[in-house]
C-alpha cells in the first residue's frame with residue numbers, strides 16, 4: 001500500500017529518515033559517474049568465463065567451496081606478484097564485493113557499543129555499513145586540500161578510541177593517495193588508544209602512481225588491506241572483493257560470514273578473470289594515461305583539480321556544484337555530485353567518452369566566464 005512509508009514501519013531508530021546509497025543510473029550517452037572500468041571484458045575472457053561457469057553448473061546441486069580455497073590461493077598469488085610482498089592463502093579472505101568485506105569486518109570488530117572512524121569526505125559506505133551493523137560512526141577531519149590532517153586525526157583517535165579506523169587510499173571521491181607514513185602514524189595512534197583495527201581500503205590501488213601498502217602487514221596483526229575486482233579488473237558486475245591480513249583476522253571474519261556466501265558461479269568467474277590478469281592490467285595502464293590527460297586538460301581549462309591516483313578525478317570549484325552537474329548532464333555526460341560543496345567527480349572513460357566530457361566542461365567554463 002503506497003500510503004505506508006519506511007518510517008511507518010518499526011525499523012531500527014538509526015535507519016529512520018535515511019536514504020539508501022546509490023548514484024543515479026540514468027540512460028545518457030556518456031556515463032562517468034560510478035568509477036567503473038569503461039572497457040567490456042575481452043572476448044577470450046568472456047569465453048573462459050562461460051567455460052568455467054559451465055563446469056561449475058554441473059555441480060550446482062552441491063554447496064560451493066565454503067572456504068573458496070582455489071580462489072583465495074589465486075588472489076594471494078596476484079597480490080604477491082603485483083606487490084613483491086609474500087601473501088599466502090591464509091592471509092586472504094574473499095566476499096561479494098569489498099562492501100561485503102567491510103561489512104564482515106564491522107560485524108567482527110565493530111557492532112553495538114563500539115565505534116569506527118573515517119576521515120571525510122571519503123567513501124560514504126564506510127559510515128553507512130557502520131550504521132547498518134550497529135557500529136557508532138565518527139567523522140574524522142581532513143585538511144582543505146583533502147589530505148588527512150595527521151595531528152587532528154591522531155587527536156580524534158585518542159579522544160574517541162574507535163574500534164575500527166578506515167583509511168581509503170587512493171581516497172574516493174577526492175582521488176589522492178595517503179602516504180604510508182600517515183597510515184603508520186594512524187596505526188600507532190589506534191594501537192595506543194585501544195588497540196583497534198585499521199582497515200586500509202585499496203579499492204583503486206592498481207591506478208596509483210605509488211605502491212600498495214601490503215608490505216606494512218608484516219608484524220601488524222591489526223592491519224587489514226581491502227581490495228576489489230570491481231575497478232582494475234573491470235568486473236564490477238562480478239561482485240568480488242577480498243582482503244589481506246594476518247591469518248587470525250581471516251579466522252575472525254569467518255565467525256560472521258554466512259555459510260557458502262560466495263556462490264560457485266562467482267568463484268568460477270573470478271578464477272577465469274584472474275587467468276587474464278595481464279590483459280586486464282593493460283587496460284589499467286590506458287586508463288591511467290587517460291586519467292592523467294583529464295587532470296592536465298581540466299587544469300588547462302581553468303578548473304581546480306585534486307591530484308589523482310585513482311581512475312577518477314575531482315574537479316571544481318563551482319559556486320553551485322549541483323547546477324554545474326545538471327549542465328554537464330544536459331550535454332549528455334553523467335558525472336558524480338557527491339555533495340561536496342564546490343566539487344564534482346568524473347571517472348576516466350574511453351578516450352572518446354573523455355573527449356565528450358572535456359568538450360562539455362570547456363563549454364561550461366566559457367558560459368561561466
Ligand code: PMP
Nearest residue numbers: 097098099123172203228230241
Ligand atoms: N571501497 C571504495 C573506496 C569504493 O569506492 C568502492 C566502490 N565504489 C568500494 C569499496 C566497493 O566496491 P565493491 O563492493 O564493488 O568491491
